[in-house]
Amino acid sequence: MEDELHMIEKNDTWELVDRPTEKPVIEVKRVYKTKLNLDGSVQKNKARLVAKWYAQKLGLDYNETYAPVARLDTIRTLIALVAQKEWKLY
Template sequence: MEAELEMIEKNNTWQLVERPFNKPVISVKWVYKTKLNLDGTVQKNKARLVAKGYSQKPGIDYNETFAPVARLDTIRTLIALAAQKEWHLYQLDVKSAFLNGVLKEEVYVEQP
């Protein structure tokens, strides 16, 4: 949990403000996951702080949503092209990439 909160603070994900009485506030919860090794032993425990966005109402709390992910047919095309051209493929994971989005509107979230 400490690592998650450190990453949130490091990325300036939020700013502590007085709770507004005229704005909806989204509550949060902790989600825990245990990552296992192939032999079944515990590799590490992970904790993620998630906003309960499912409580928001379209047209009231937000107007549109967007998730920057590639379509499956685009990925398949790129892999086929790489195979044809004998290119090397590499994979990467951007840790806490979801924390780097910029919002145009103000969103209020409860403190954990």
């Protein structure tokens, strides 16, 4: 977990901000997974910090969608669409 936190700090991928008073805060949890080689030996241990989506309340924040990270294939598709339509990309 310390390696994961070190990489987050090194890559400057987050920013501590004040809690908004008009929005609820969604709790998080740590998920640990062991990646194995084909022979069953441990390749590496992974740690992730994930949102507890099931903590959302119907009528309050249930219909809101969060996507903190875009998948690479999504970014490539958008860039291809921009090139095809000859749009400006900012």
